[in-house]
Amino acid sequence: xxxxxxxxxxxxxxxxxxxxxxxxxxxxxxxxxxxxxxxxxxxxxxxxxxxxx
Amino acid sequence: xxxxxxxxxxxxxxxxxxxxxxxxxxxxxxxxxxxxxxxxxxxxxxxxxxxxxxxxxxxxxxxxxxxxxxxxxxxxxxxxxxxxxxxxxxxxxxxxxxxxxxxxxxxxxxxxxxxxxxxxxxxxxxxxxxxxxxxxxxxxxxxxxxxxxxxxxxxxxxxxxxxxxxxxxxxxxxxxxxxxxxxxxxxxxxxxxxxxxxxxxxxxxxxxxxxxxxxxxxxxxxxxxxxxxxxxxxxxxxxxxxxxxxxxxxxxxxxxxxxx
Amino acid sequence: xxxxxxxxxxxxxxxxxxxxxxxxxxxxxxxxxxxxxxxxxxxxxxxxxxxxxxxxxxxxxxxxxxxxxxxxxxxxxxxxxxxxxxxxxxxxxxxxxxxxxxxxxxxxxxxxxxxxxxxxxxxxxxxxxxxxxxxxxxxxxxxxxxxxxxxxxxxxxxxxxxxxxxxxxxxxxxxxxxxxxxxxxxxxxxxxxxxxxxxxxxxxxxxxxxxxxxxxxxxxxxxxxxxxxxx
Amino acid sequence: xxxxxxxxxxxxxxxxxxxxxxxxxxxxxxxxxxxxxxxxxxxxxxxxxxxxxxxxxxxxxxxxxxxxxxxxxxxxxxxxxxxxxxxxxxxxxxxxxxxxxxxxxxxxxxxxxxxxxxxxxxxxxxxxxxxxxxxxxxxxxxxxxxxxxxxxxxxxxxxxxxxxxxxxxxxxxxxxxxxxxxxxxxxxxxxxxxxxxxxxxxxxxxxxxxxxxxxxxxxxxxxxxxxxxxxxxxxxxxxxxxxxxx
Numbered sequence: 001x002x003x004x005x006x007x008x009x010x011x012x013x014x015x016x017x018x019x020x021x022x023x024x025x026x027x028x029x030x031x032x033x034x035x036x037x038x039x040x041x042x043x044x045x046x047x048x049x050x051x052x053x
Numbered sequence: 054x055x056x057x058x059x060x061x062x063x064x065x066x067x068x069x070x071x072x073x074x075x076x077x078x079x080x081x082x083x084x085x086x087x088x089x090x091x092x093x094x095x096x097x098x099x100x101x102x103x104x105x106x107x108x109x110x111x112x113x114x115x116x117x118x119x120x121x122x123x124x125x126x127x128x129x130x131x132x133x134x135x136x137x138x139x140x141x142x143x144x145x146x147x148x149x150x151x152x153x154x155x156x157x158x159x160x161x162x163x164x165x166x167x168x169x170x171x172x173x174x175x176x177x178x179x180x181x182x183x184x185x186x187x188x189x190x191x192x193x194x195x196x197x198x199x200x201x202x203x204x205x206x207x208x209x210x211x212x213x214x215x216x217x218x219x220x221x222x223x224x225x226x227x228x229x230x231x232x233x234x235x236x237x238x239x240x241x242x243x244x245x246x247x248x249x250x251x252x253x254x255x256x257x258x259x260x261x262x263x264x265x266x267x268x269x270x271x272x273x274x275x276x277x278x279x280x281x282x283x284x285x286x287x288x289x290x291x292x293x294x295x296x297x298x299x300x301x302x303x304x305x306x307x308x309x310x311x312x313x
Numbered sequence: 314x315x316x317x318x319x320x321x322x323x324x325x326x327x328x329x330x331x332x333x334x335x336x337x338x339x340x341x342x343x344x345x346x347x348x349x350x351x352x353x354x355x356x357x358x359x360x361x362x363x364x365x366x367x368x369x370x371x372x373x374x375x376x377x378x379x380x381x382x383x384x385x386x387x388x389x390x391x392x393x394x395x396x397x398x399x400x401x402x403x404x405x406x407x408x409x410x411x412x413x414x415x416x417x418x419x420x421x422x423x424x425x426x427x428x429x430x431x432x433x434x435x436x437x438x439x440x441x442x443x444x445x446x447x448x449x450x451x452x453x454x455x456x457x458x459x460x461x462x463x464x465x466x467x468x469x470x471x472x473x474x475x476x477x478x479x480x481x482x483x484x485x486x487x488x489x490x491x492x493x494x495x496x497x498x499x500x501x502x503x504x505x506x507x508x509x510x511x512x513x514x515x516x517x518x519x520x521x522x523x524x525x526x527x528x529x530x531x532x533x534x535x536x537x538x539x540x541x542x543x544x
Numbered sequence: 545x546x547x548x549x550x551x552x553x554x555x556x557x558x559x560x561x562x563x564x565x566x567x568x569x570x571x572x573x574x575x576x577x578x579x580x581x582x583x584x585x586x587x588x589x590x591x592x593x594x595x596x597x598x599x600x601x602x603x604x605x606x607x608x609x610x611x612x613x614x615x616x617x618x619x620x621x622x623x624x625x626x627x628x629x630x631x632x633x634x635x636x637x638x639x640x641x642x643x644x645x646x647x648x649x650x651x652x653x654x655x656x657x658x659x660x661x662x663x664x665x666x667x668x669x670x671x672x673x674x675x676x677x678x679x680x681x682x683x684x685x686x687x688x689x690x691x692x693x694x695x696x697x698x699x700x701x702x703x704x705x706x707x708x709x710x711x712x713x714x715x716x717x718x719x720x721x722x723x724x725x726x727x728x729x730x731x732x733x734x735x736x737x738x739x740x741x742x743x744x745x746x747x748x749x750x751x752x753x754x755x756x757x758x759x760x761x762x763x764x765x766x767x768x769x770x771x772x773x774x775x776x777x778x779x780x781x782x783x784x785x786x787x788x789x790x
Contacts, residue, residue, distance in 0.1 A: 010113060010114065010180060011108070011112075011113040011114025011115040011117075011180050012114050014115055014118065014176040014177065014179055014180050015103070015114055015115060015117045015118055015176075017176060018117075018118045018121065018122075018172070018173045018176040018177070019099070019102075019103070019117075019118075019121065021169070021172050021173075021176075022121050022125070022169050022172070022173060023095070025165065025168065025169060025172075026165070026169070026277060026281070029165050029281065030280075030281060030284070033079070033281065033284045033285050033288055034078060034079065034080075034284060036288050037078045037079030037080075037284060037287060037288045037291065038078040038079075040288060040291040040292060040295060041078055041079070041291060043295060044291055044294055044295060044298070051079060051080070051081035051083075051084075051287055197491050197494050198491075200487070200490075200491040201491045201492070203487065204484075204487045204488040204491065207480075207484055207487060207488075208474060208475075208484070208488070211475070211478055211480070211484075212478070212479070212572045212573075213478075213572070214570045214572070214611070214614060215570075215614070216612070216614070217542065220539050220542070221474060221539065221540060224536050224539055224540070225474065228532060228536070231528075231532075232491070232492050235495050235525065235528075236491070236494055236495055239494075239495035239498050239499065239521060240494075240495070240498065242521075243498050243502065296573065299573075300570075300573065300575060303573075303574065303575050303578075304568060304575045304578040304579065304767075305578075307575050307578035307766050307767040307768075308578045308579065308766050308767065308768055309766060310598075310765065310766030310767070320659070320662050320663065321663075324648070324651070324659050327651060327655065328648055328650045328651060331650045331651065331688070332649075332650040396648060396649075396650070399649065400644045400645055400646055400647055400648075400649070401642060401643075401644030401645070401646045402646045402647070402648065404610055404640070404642070404644070404646060405646030405660060405663070406663065407610060407635060408608065408609075408610070408635045408636075408638065408639075408640060408664070409635075409636075409660070409663035409664045409665070410635075410636045410663070410664055410665040411663055542628060542631075
């Protein structure tokens with residue numbers, strides 16, 4: 001399919017989606033967690049939301 | 054990679070923003086250390102795993118999936134779910150909310166890495182075995198473990214008073230680990246009776262830059278996992294604080310009922 | 314503990330004797346599932362290369378039988394806890410002076426007895442519909458006892474975890490099925506070995522079922538009290 | 545614990561039967577009880593009154609040891625309801641009749657009472673007198689609970705309560721759904737229990753019936769006890785009639 005069109009060797013058409021899905025999934029989850037953390041910290045008083053260490 | 058950019062843009066934002074009110078988030082020195090480590094290791098992993106290391110003799114290019122598949126399996130099944138087990142045990146002994154939240158955060162990250170393990174395992178299987186799924190014992194037991202911990206996370210979301218929910222989650226966190234082991238060995242036994250040796254991702258022979266790529270993958274996944282764990286735990290911690298606050302507010306509101 | 318268990322089990326069995334919900338609803342469901350398997354897996358297909366020649370349906374009948382039992386067990390567990398949730402009866406059980414471990418063993422025992430009856434009838438159905446010839450009844454009996462106790466105990470424990478919750482009906486299968494995956498494996502393997510041989514392959518699996526059953530009896534006795542608290 | 549278990553008996557201790565201090569109890573995340581301070585003394589018949597949703601039912605469930613306080617303290621019959629062990633011990637000596645009657649629809653009246661008596665470790669000889677006293681002896685005895693009317697279900701629940709011989713009675717709207725005979729039965733049982741030394745909490749909107757037995761009235765509003773008045777003469781029957789939603 002695409003791999004043939006692009007002249008990729010056998011195996012790459014599985015390797016590339018594998019890496020994309022792995023880091024894509026981690027990325028989406030990370031964005032979700034960090035955003036949620038920001039939102040929550042804006043709703044809490046200072047001493048409850050600062051992580052110093 | 055994305056998660057590191059997030060940390061960095063976070064830093065940039067906090068420098069720019071005038072009101073530091075919304076700048077704290079869940080970041081700190083600790084997460085920055087993990088974040089930088091994750092970023093550097095992941096970049097190195099991508100270079101070594103995708104560019105420098107050679108294709109394997111039998112598996113060809115698909116061996117490159119191995120460098121993320123096995124590390125994410127280890128992070129998920131061995132590290133994350135073990136933290137859930139330990140957190141559950143400590144919670145039952147000391148009723149420490151810290152460890153309850155830690156157990157929950159670790160389970161969630163374990164489930165994410167478990168999903169990655171399954172996806173990369175199937176993508177590895179297609180060129181190697183010719184099919185996405187070959188009822189390989191490790192992959193099969195990982196799939197069941199994934200569902201075990203999805204169930205655990207569902208129990209953590211039950212609408213129960215906090216101390217009741219924590220107690221149940223802690224007990225389930227311990228039983229689930231026992232189940233994980235039972236599932237693993239029974240599936241392994243089952244498959245060993247029915248087929249000869251097949252190519253298994255873990256049996257791959259590595260040397261030189263391939264071995265180095267694998268170690269990079271290991272370290273990168275651990276750094277990413279640690280970074281995520283700290284952030285996720287802090288989110289849970291703040292949710293806890295927020296629940297306390299809204300409870301305090303709800304109590305005041307409740308007390309004023311019928312006075313107007 | 315055991316007298317408490319007997320009290321609870323007798324109560325559950327008396328309710329079933331009077332309402333016959335399992336007999337008139339769950340059992341027909343099980344038989345229907347057997348028929349559906351026949352529709353789903355063409356009954357005329359033969360397994361190639363096997364001597365003696367068997368239909369695919371016969372070949373996979375052990376697995377189909379245990380999957381049917383597992384689904385029926387989910388319904389049975391749902392029934393076992395809906396009679397407690399209907400009218401605040403769980404509160405009543407908490408208020409009584411019964412040992413939680415006794416309540417667990419009693420509820421599990423009632424489920425096990427009912428499931429065993431269902432297994433015998435569905436088993437006869439499978440033998441007739443799938444054209445299986447019975448062999449090695451000893452191994453089969455041990456397998457049925459081990460698997461049924463395992464399903465009953467693990468199922469009762471997880472059903473209690475979700476008892477009284479709005480999401481109970483959907484949560485219990487999610488929790489129970491992954492846990493029972495090894496039981497399905499063991500029971501299917503042992504049954505296959507009993508029916509098609511070699512029998513010696515079946516006994517270790519029956520042993521696994523027994524170990525699993527004992528483990529869940531122990532976990533239930535220890536953990537049930539906590540799960541029964543407040544909900 | 546030794547001190548607590550000594551005072552577990554109603555007699556021989558001057559500690560109140562129910563002693564709540566800033567007790568908060570949650571329904572999910574909703575504070576149904578928002579800091580209750582309450583003393584109920586032994587042998588009191590306390591009437592809890594207040595609007596719907598004031599927290600009366602949750603207060604009774606807390607006293608029964610079915611839920612624990614999420615903050616504050618709750619001592620019932622000398623046991624700490626905040627601990628799981630304390631709750632377990634309290635439950636054995638209370639009798640709760642709530643909105644739900646905790647009966648098995650598919651069993652007969654007699655089978656239900658027998659089961660619950662056995663489950664409460666009550667003597668099996670208590671079953672027959674309990675059925676007699678609640679007017680269930682005879683034909684009704686062998687009728688399935690699913691065929692009973694709401695009032696008959698309540699009578700069955702009362703019979704179970706009688707078998708338990710609790711030292712703390714917790715009655716949630718005991719008069720609701722009962723005919724005049726039934727209400728008289730409830731009041732009669734309450735007075736008998738009081739004479740036998742029990743402590744009784746009644747949550748009720750049926751004030752004319754409830755006040756006739758109460759020695760004390762407790763107002764519950766917004767998850768708190770706002771005031772408690774002692775009824776000097778236990779016969780104030782018919783003075784307050786405003787049970788619009790009972």
